[in-house]
Amino acid sequence: MNWPHKKRKNGAAGSNGHIIEMRGITKVYDTGKIKVQALRGIDLTVKRGEFVAVVGPSGSGKSTLLNLLGCLDTPTGGEYRLSGEAVAGLDRDHLADIRNRRVGFVFQNFNLLPQLTALENVEMPLLFGGVAKRERRRRALEQLEAVGLADRVEHKPTELSGGQMQRVAIARALAMEPDLLLADEPTGNLDTSSGSDILAVLNELSSQGRTLMVVTHDPALAKRAGRTVEICDGEIVEDKANGG
Amino acid sequence: MRFLDWRVVGHLFLRASSLQRKRAILTVAAIAWGTVAIVMLLSFGEGLKIQLMKGRHGMGENIAVWWPDETSKVWQGLPEGRPIRPRMDDIDYLRGRMTAASGVLGELTSWSSSLTYGTKTITGRVTGANWEYGEMRHHFAQEGGRFFNINDEREKRRVIFLGDELAKDIFGEVDPVGKTMFVNRVPYLVIGVLQPKLQMGTYKGPDESGSVIPITTFAAQFGRQRLTNIVFQAKTAEDMPLAREQFNQALAAKYRFDPTDEQVTGLWDTVEGARVMGNIMIGLQIFLGIIGALTLLIGGIGVANIMYAVVKEKTREIGVQMALGARGSWVTGPFVLQGLAYTLLGGALGLVIAMVMILLLGLVPVDGNAALEFLGKPTLSWQIALATAAVLGSIGILAGYFPARRAAAVDPAETLRYE
Numbered sequence: 010m011n012w013p014h015k016k017r018k019n020g021a022a023g024s025n026g027h028i029i030e031m032r033g034i035t036k037v038y039d040t041g042k043i044k045v046q047a048l049r050g051i052d053l054t055v056k057r058g059e060f061v062a063v064v065g066p067s068g069s070g071k072s073t074l075l076n077l078l079g080c081l082d083t084p085t086g087g088e089y090r091l092s093g094e095a096v097a098g099l100d101r102d103h104l105a106d107i108r109n110r111r112v113g114f115v116f117q118n119f120n121l122l123p124q125l126t127a128l129e130n131v132e133m134p135l136l137f138g139g140v141a142k143r144e145r146r147r148r149a150l151e152q153l154e155a156v157g158l159a160d161r162v163e164h165k166p167t168e169l170s171g172g173q174m175q176r177v178a179i180a181r182a183l184a185m186e187p188d189l190l191l192a193d194e195p196t197g198n199l200d201t202s203s204g205s206d207i208l209a210v211l212n213e214l215s216s217q218g219r220t221l222m223v224v225t226h227d228p229a230l231a232k233r234a235g236r237t238v239e240i241c242d243g244e245i246v247e248d249k250a251n252g253g
Numbered sequence: 254m255r256f257l258d259w260r261v262v263g264h265l266f267l268r269a270s271s272l273q274r275k276r277a278i279l280t281v282a283a284i285a286w287g288t289v290a291i292v293m294l295l296s297f298g299e300g301l302k303i304q305l306m307k308g309r310h311g312m313g314e315n316i317a318v319w320w321p322d323e324t325s326k327v328w329q330g331l332p333e334g335r336p337i338r339p340r341m342d343d344i345d346y347l348r349g350r351m352t353a354a355s356g357v358l359g360e361l362t363s364w365s366s367s368l369t370y371g372t373k374t375i376t377g378r379v380t381g382a383n384w385e386y387g388e389m390r391h392h393f394a395q396e397g398g399r400f401f402n403i404n405d406e407r408e409k410r411r412v413i414f415l416g417d418e419l420a421k422d423i424f425g426e427v428d429p430v431g432k433t434m435f436v437n438r439v440p441y442l443v444i445g446v447l448q449p450k451l452q453m454g455t456y457k458g459p460d461e462s463g464s465v466i467p468i469t470t471f472a473a474q475f476g477r478q479r480l481t482n483i484v485f486q487a488k489t490a491e492d493m494p495l496a497r498e499q500f501n502q503a504l505a506a507k508y509r510f511d512p513t514d515e516q517v518t519g520l521w522d523t524v525e526g527a528r529v530m531g532n533i534m535i536g537l538q539i540f541l542g543i544i545g546a547l548t549l550l551i552g553g554i555g556v557a558n559i560m561y562a563v564v565k566e567k568t569r570e571i572g573v574q575m576a577l578g579a580r581g582s583w584v585t586g587p588f589v590l591q592g593l594a595y596t597l598l599g600g601a602l603g604l605v606i607a608m609v610m611i612l613l614l615g616l617v618p619v620d621g622n623a624a625l626e627f628l629g630k631p632t633l634s635w636q637i638a639l640a641t642a643a644v645l646g647s648i649g650i651l652a653g654y655f656p657a658r659r660a661a662a663v664d665p666a667e668t669l670r671y672e
Contacts, residue, residue, distance in 0.1 A: 072670065081576060082666040102580045109578020116669060120573045137578040181577070 029055035034087035049243040060215040062234035070243040113182030117194035121166040128162040152180035172203030281599040283552035288603025291545025296631035304629030308453030325516035350503040353496035358383035362481040369435040378463040381471020398445030406467040413441040418461040553648035560656035572668030585657035592653020600645040
């Protein structure tokens with residue numbers, strides 16, 4: 010795989026080189042009748058270029074953490090700085106802009122837009138980022154080429170295999186050159202061989218110095234990560250570097 | 254909507270409409286029907302208005318008609334209850350003092366004179382009037398005839414102008430012009446027959462069933478001087494109040510009554526009548542418009558309903574777009590556009606149908622059918638088109654706006670949760 014190498018935006022990270030800085034993050038879901046404490050004080054720091062696996066049982070708060078990290082949701086309490094920028098109190102449009110420029114999402118069920126071609130799907134974030142049409146096309150093609158789908162650009166998602174769809178999703182997540190790539194069970198819906206394809210892609214991205222956070226149940230994937238964070242009942246119970 | 258790409262929006266829109274095709278067609282049909290209703294109702298109202306205006310002009314433009322009456326107020330030591338009965342020669346007096354009037358004339362009327370041609374005699378109405386009556390009161394002659402002129406009046410000629418219905422009654426199929434007939438056994442030359450006209454208001458019976466002779470001739474034959482009516486015409490509609498004031502002052506000065514005595518000065522002011530009629534017509538059109546708009550609103554609710562379904566169906570896609578960095582307005586834009594597109598499509602369709610219907614109704618012959626003639630023909634004006642477009646546009650925007658607001662409220666974190 011041959012990724013387009015861009016000059017990384019070093020100035021974008023916090024002065025200490027941290028992409029993620031979380032202090033005492035809590036999240037409470039208030040459904041009116043009952044309050045659910047999903048996160049109970051998360052302290053987490055991720056440096057540029059780290060590959061972090063987030064593991065833990067179902068309902069432990071992994072996905073909630075990922076949503077907060079990606080600014081899809083806002084914490085109930087605590088302080089969160091993404092690339093040095095405090096996220097608390099920003100309005101919806103501002104959060105949308107941050108998601109667009111700083112974060113790339115990869116989902117378990119791909120979440121491609123079914124009526125658009127692979128190319129149009131990858132162009133989507135560029136469209137929202139205000140990239141001009143010609144440039145949009147060029148960058149989308151570049152990303153699709155990098156994931157090995159140069160011959161599938163005009164295919165609709167329904168005409169692609171699961172592994173191909175996930176690769177389109179990765180190309181889409183990277184189109185805006187985000188600081189952070191967030192993946193929620195990226196191999197969860199794939200067969201073993203497609204899954205290992207995706208693992209290879211993630212490895213490749215990590216070796217290029219991109220910052221990755223992956224929520225996973227897959228031990229093979231967790232092993233590839235340089236660091237494993239285990240969450241249980243809304244708290245980090247273990248945070249260790251993987252040897253080797 | 255900084256970066257809204259209309260191609261992508263268009264793509265999404267086309268895709269959505271194909272998903273909901275059956276519903277979309279029904280909804281467009283509902284909007285079209287609503288548009289037909291509003292346009293047809295307003296057009297019928299417009300046709301009726303035009304017809305009423307035409308009918309008003311049948312009497313003449315900016316006309317006022319006065320009848321003699323008794324005073325109801327004590328004035329300068331004179332008691333109430335005195336009859337005020339101006340005479341023929343007061344017309345010249347009034348003409349000299351009513352600068353705001355373009356014409357003043359008197360009428361002497363006999364309600365039942367015997368009118369004879371050959372062996373046929375009927376009882377009919379004969380009016381003696383000044384020669385200006387022809388222009389002022391819209392007594393235009395059919396081809397081959399004329400109204401009487403200043404010389405006829407000056408020389409008291411025995412010439413008669415017949416209403417078209419009256420002419421038919423006396424002469425049947427014979428052309429009356431040039432024939433001699435008898436009014437109370439005195440011979441008259443028929444010089445003209447009234448062109449058929451639409452007349453909405455009358456003060457002594459429709460013009461078509463009466464006859465007119467020079468006022469001087471009338472006075473000589475019937476031996477009467479006291480006027481049955483005074484008719485005057487204001488220079489413009491705006492001059493009417495001043496003309497009325499001058500009329501009251503002049504008459505009051507001569508006959509010594511209170512110029513504010515409404516029992517004497519009361520008259521029929523067709524300008525004011527037209528204003529009242531105009532207001533009634535505006536009210537009628539607003540009423541018809543509201544009925545049409547309500548019909549259209551039901552179609553709009555249909556559009557909104559479809560849009561709600563589309564939003565629900567696309568909740569996950571909306572969530573994905575938001576995760577990729579779409580702002581709320583970029584997500585809602587296509588929905589508003591879509592609602593508007595359905596509505597305008599239905600509106601355009603409805604407008605075409607209504608125009609075809611109006612065109613076809615215009616071909617229906619109405620001559621001889623009094624009801625249809627009175628109703629007039631539905632007429633589409635640019636005001637109606639504009640009003641319809643405005644109603645359609647607002648309904649379309651609302652039909653897209655409310656569902657779009659729901660789309661904007663989608664919580665991406667919630668929708669993207671993997672089940």
